[in-house]
Amino acid sequence: MATINPFPIRIGIIGESAPGKEVEVRILIGHPMETGFRIGINGMDKIPKNIIEKMVVKINQDILFMADVGTGIAANPLLQFFVTIPATGGVISVEWFDDQGVSRKAEKELISPRS
Amino acid sequence: MHCINRLTQVGVFVIAWLAVLGHAQNTPNSHVRQSGSAFLSSDLLNLQNDEFTNPALLWVDRGEALWFNNCSQCHPKALALAGAVVAYPVWRKSLDRASGQLVNLEDQITSCISRNTRTQPNIESNEVLSLSAYLSSLAKGLKVQVTQPSETFAKQEWQAFLDRGAYLYTTRIGRMNLSCTQCHDGKVGIALRAELISPGFLTGFPIYRQSWQTLGSTDRRLRACYSGVQARIPTPAHTDLRSLELFLKIRSEGMTWEGPSIRR
């Protein structure tokens, strides 16, 4: 069976997506964000820690912000923020890196025929 | 004293059965039956309704990808299986015995996967839950409709499972000595610390439960109920859990399916 994508990412653009306009970006990242504090089924062993440590959000090639993430962010992290669409349009991209050496990236066109 | 206890047991059993029969004959009761969504706080309800922040939708996305890469080879139209979501659990004859067993959606998906690959996925694995979430999302808007098997032997066994489910629903268990009906029929809307007791209808599974921080099936939620009254938790896929699920699904007949949902 084809392997399931363990880390899906959903990016949503809310608002009128035209150059110069401000839109809301919602990024939903699939990741368990296991803190390492929870105890497993046997009641003894801690479930091993597995959290995203760093995220980078870019518009085209320019970094909008970088985030250092801790155990205090909920599972399946959500990032919600506003951006102004550049005159030439472009893509918004997010890339994350976790403490197990896994990383994923996703991007979405800021201007689409149907936002 | 003993015969009075017995009488009470039988009486409760009969009442539960009348409730079941009433639903099966489509008595107009649906206006008082509320799904669990009616008991969510506005924050959680907004989360559920927002397609860009609802974490359950991550599983739906995965399920859709898995479907088109694998299942669609035998099941070209996923929508055709949406009816199964609101009709399960169903009675299936066991391969090795004359008798049958109840099979729910996750069991069926697991069985399909193991028949077509050489793996045996866990029913709470991401693969199975993603496909369950995808099918569940396609069934949104359908009415819950459980069907009885037509063949005599199958019907008898199905009935026995349903009786067992009704019995479990009305029997006190656990250190807290509570039966399902006491809270989920008798104390609906009452606060248990910060939680409001819902009537426990099956209209929106699998659920993304905040306390699990992940998606889980009906099987897992029922096991959590046993844990909640401090009773011994049945193993996953235990027949008692399937019998209980059958009873609860019939109790929810006629209600609208909501697709995968958020719960506290």
Place this chain on the structure above:
Amino acid sequence: MKYFASKKGMVKRRFLKWSIGAFSMTWAGVLIAQNKNEAYSELALKSFKFNPEGVELDLPSLVETGNSIPFRFAIKAPPRQKIQSVDMVAPENPNPLLMRLKMSSQTEHLRFATRIRLATSQDVWVIATLDNGQKIGKSIPAVITLSACFDAS
């Protein structure tokens, strides 16, 4: 050594024992505080007195689950200044620094939302560092209610 054996010595010994004990406990306290993410203990935050102007926070005051709490804030930098970084802090969490955003050079106005975890009822802080090193910040309290049933599924 013979001095310490005498009665006067016993008093001195007791005094030394207690003062060494107190001294090491103070140092232990400092070291523990340092381990728990330096500046972000509740006491340190209260003593800093950040300028709250320009910072707006939104968090449900009564939270039903500590696992996932919607948290949003808006920061407007004072005129002619830019936001360099933003720290979200929950001092009673095992790891108080929830997230640190490092902004691009031109951010004057930031609106952000995410979902956080809180280990217990506490104040949640947002502290923004501006390009001149000045810090502005504000806190908002949250009360976590416990779930009623124990779930061992």
